[in-house]
Amino acid sequence: MTVQLANNATSRLASSISSTDTTISVQPGDGAKYPTLTAGDTFPVTLLKSDGQLEICRCTARSGDVLTVLRAQEGTTGKSFAAGDRVEVRLTKGTWDQKFSEAMSHVFLTAPTNANTLIADNKFYTWMAGTVVTGGSNWPPYGGGVGAGFMDVRWISGDIIYQRVTLLANGKKPRVFDRFGNGTTWDAWKMASSLDDVDFRPTASAGDVFIDGEGFYRWNGSTYVKSDLSYSSLAALVSGVAAAMGPNQTTQDVGAGRAAGVSYVNSTARPIMVLVQATTTQTGGNLYATIGGVICQRSYIGATGSKVALQITVPPGVAYRIDAISSNIDMWIEYR
Structure with a gap:
């Protein structure tokens, strides 16, 4: 009220x-x-x-x-x-x-306490002894040791209560848990902070948990295990992106160092894109590309003086060649 x-x-x-x-x-x-x-x-x-x-x-x-x-x-x-x-x-x-009573007031807890009873609006509960939690009931499913801590309580509406608990341990990051309820029934506690020690993982499901230096952990029904969003999988993703076409590559005119009928090797760690244009010297002139010994693409066949072109993608470490039939190459661009 x-x-x-x-x-x-x-x-x-x-x-x-x-x-x-x-x-x-x-x-x-x-x-x-x-x-x-x-x-x-x-x-x-x-x-x-x-x-x-x-x-x-x-x-x-x-x-x-x-x-x-x-x-x-x-x-x-x-x-x-x-x-x-x-x-x-x-x-x-x-x-x-x-x-004045609606303003936040402080209550110091000393005895084991049932968290479900801490429902007074705008109350700020604190304790120094971990036994308030370890000897009590309906507290978050904390892992590791528990010492001092505190809880904030808010009434969101006439029948919705919000609790936020912060559990402290020497030398460790505070563990913060939230939940909603109506004083009789409660949602499960959810962890709202990251951890810096894998041994402090919750002992029951409290949502995905991030552990510094480790990554995300997810409840598997009996314990928390490293999820697909762990550091190792993120590192693999970054590595995959690094090996893909695009990052740190530029468009380069390599015509002065390229010639038709000569094999070249993509010596980079990424795929490269090759774009070649030529002018036909007689009807039927065209270009065709070979990648790894296989003819994989041919340009259209043009009349005398026509512009013909093709574009190929070459995997890392693979040889490629452009052959010009009745045509002269006048542009060779590589994205590498």
Whole structure:
């Protein structure tokens, strides 16, 4: 339950009310001055007569200009009020006390504790002794030793509670776990931090876990094992990319060092792309390419003076040759 406030929210009763009426109407159009409430929210209302007599109420719902209220709050008594009496949002002691209680407060734990009971809103729980966790229940499935730690609790809505637990161990990265619940049933704890020690892997499924220097670990039904996203597989992927066409390669004009009918070898560690263009000297002129001793591509056959071209990809360490039939090569480009 959250207390809402609004600046300068004041109006007058549109009609008289008895000492027990629980709905009051303010002047037409003035309802918008008052806070908009969601489920569980309230705001304080002070009813004030012209002679100074007052009553403190608590508004639990507002529909337009009509307020639903709890009467006679904070030690005041129910009174009858006349049309025209004032209806104001005031910061009362009870409101202040509730607002203060909604601010985060600290609780120090010393005894073994059931984590399911730590559900007070805006509470900050801390402990020095690991027995609070190791001797308690419903804590995250931590691995390795446990010492001091702390937990934050938040109410997301009226029936959704969020817990975040941080477990500490000397010389190790803090282990952080999250979960949601309603105070009765809870989701499984999920690990929200990485680890720096493989021996500190959770003892039950808590989502994928990243371990520094190791990579990702995944629950296999009985323990955490290195997943396909481990450092070794990532290294293999990087190695594969490094061996592929593209990275650190450039387009080069190698025509001065190439000639038709001569075999060359791709001496690089990556595939290369070869593009050759020629001008035919008679009808039927063309180009054809041989890779690894196999004729693999032929250009179209052109009339005299036509431009013919072909493009091939040559694997690393493989020999290749371009033959020019009734044509003169005038461009030889390699992407290598």
